Amino acid sequence: MSMDRRGFLGAAAAAPLAAGLPYRTARAQAANTIKIGALVDMSGMYRDVTGQTSVxxxxxxxxxxxxxxxxxxxxAADQQNKPDVGVNVTRTWFDRDGVDCLVDVATSSVALAVNDICREKNKVHLNSSAATSDLTGRLCSPNMVHWTYDTWMLANSVGGATVRAGGHSWFFITADYAFGHALERDTAGFVRAAGGRVLGSVRTPFPGTSDFSAFLLQAQASNAKVIGLANAGSDTINCVKQAAEFGLGRRGVRLASLLLFITEVHSLxxxxxxxxxxxxxxxWDLNERTRAFTARLRQQVGPNPAIASTHAGTYAAALHYLKAVxxxxxxxxxxxxxxxxARMKAMPTDDDAFGHGTIRADGRKLxxxxxxxxxxxxESRGPFDYYKLLQTTAADRAFRPLAEGGCPLVRA
Structure with missing residues (x-):
């Protein structure tokens, strides 16, 4: 049976499968159909790194x-960065609409909430946009694969490099939910391990904060050399813009954006x-394969949106899932x-966005x-030519060691 391209290229909310079909034909078609639900942020602060481009x-x-x-x-559905909304959509998809697999699942608090439902209903959760490393740690699940990045990876890379460059004292401005807490926790661990000090932190309400001036002034008053931004999306954009307005850089204070996507760089x-x-x-410009993937995706989304790592992770996770199916x-x-x-973990991964890779027992894609x-x-040569490479961390060192995460799926 050939794949129905018109179905998945149409509106986000697909028409009922059985509409206009005889009962037996509809049941047979449903039995031979895999249904993927993209749970994304369509209208909030993470819409650029998930949203329609992830779909x-x-x-x-x-x-x-x-x-x-x-x-x-x-x-697809908009989870509005609210766990209760994400949970309601997920239950409806599983119980009524026959969805087999969730992808993207932005916002750590939403991801952790729906992770339990996927395990309860024995469905697949492919996460590319939430950051909390707890998804492959103490809250790991046999039904989940965590693809693109996590807070441990970010902390390992940015935190360690910044301390080695002289940023020995830190103050954190942290989004007050699961992602921000995990990112501050993981980064603070690397700062201290490298000989640095954490002088303090402040939690900012999430979502809904747009004025960070009081938090930035509190950070400045700590006399820390580095202000660690444990936030993302429009929160990060606003922090960077307001820090520039205050002239913090000219006063010897360095901003460490612990999670910054190319979409935010584009906005800034x-x-x-x-x-x-x-x-x-x-x-997108790492190699021939990443450029080829980006060119294909641009045929769908047009020339304007920046293609973020989360979009690439959503693509790669969905592709590997279909190979396992x-x-x-x-x-x-x-x-x-x-x-x-389990079959996804047993199969090596290979796609144009990330190349060759593997998935560990705890669900961490390497x-x-x-x-x-x-x-x-x-220095930029054209649209989205924004980055110059400083260093590469190999796959076996980029993420938290398997034995240190506390995942119950990992046998000692």
Whole structure:
């Protein structure tokens, strides 16, 4: 049976599968259809790093996978960065709409909430946008794969490099939810391990904070050499802009943006973001394969959006999932998300966004991480030419060691 391209290239909320079909035909088609739900932020502070581009990335994965004897349907919903909304959508998708797999799942608090439901319902959770390393630590699940990045990786790369460059004293401005807490915790550990000191921190309400002036002044008053921004999205953009307005850089204070996507660099402009240090696991201009993937995705989203690592992770995770479904069979994949994830772990990964890789027992997808510096305007050669590579961390050292995460799935 050929894949129905019109179904997944249509509206985000797909039409009921059985509409206009005889009952037996509809049941047969449903039994041979894998349904993927993209749980994204469509309208909030993370819309640029997830949103419609992540939905397009799933569709690109389906297109690149090609017709392989079963149908694939893609639906999408806005979880509004609220755990209760994410939980309600997920339960409806699983209980009523026949969704087999969640992808993207932005915001750590939402990801942790729906992770429990995926395990309860024995469905698949492929996370590319939430950052908390607890997803492969104490809260790991046999139904989950964590793809693109996590707070341990970011802390390991940015925190260690900044201390080695002379940033020995830190103050954190932290988004007050699971992601911010995990990022501050992991980075503070690396700062102290490298001989640095944490002089204090402040928690900022999430979501809804736009004025960070009081928090920046509190950080400045601590006399820390480094202000660690344990936030993301528009929070990071506002912090960087307001810090520039206060002239913190001219006063010898360095900003360490612990999670900065190319979408934020684009919003800030090179004039404002130049010199910031960024850790990524994907950059569109890394090699021929990343450029080829980006070119294909741009045919769907157009020339304007920046293609972030989260979009690439959503694509790669969905593509590997479909390969596992083909390997295990549609019936088996629909019957058990845990068995499907086990097959994903047993198969080596290979895609144009990340190249070759593996998935560990705790669900952590392994690939290199890259430390970049944002270019000055005069160094950029064209649209989205924003980064220069400083160092590469190999896949086996980029993420937390397997034995240190506390994942119950890992046998001692």
């Amino acid at each position: 397009a990335a799933v569709r690109q994965a389906v297109q690149d996978f090609g017709p392989r004897g079963f149908n694939v349907e893609v639906v 402009s090179l004039r404002t973001a130049a010199g910031l240090i960024v850790t990524e696991s994907f950059y 083909q390997d295990i069979g549609v019936a088996a994949a629909k019957a058990s998300g845990a068995e499907t994830v 690939h290199p991480s890259y430390l970049f510096e944002v270019k000055k305007p005069e």
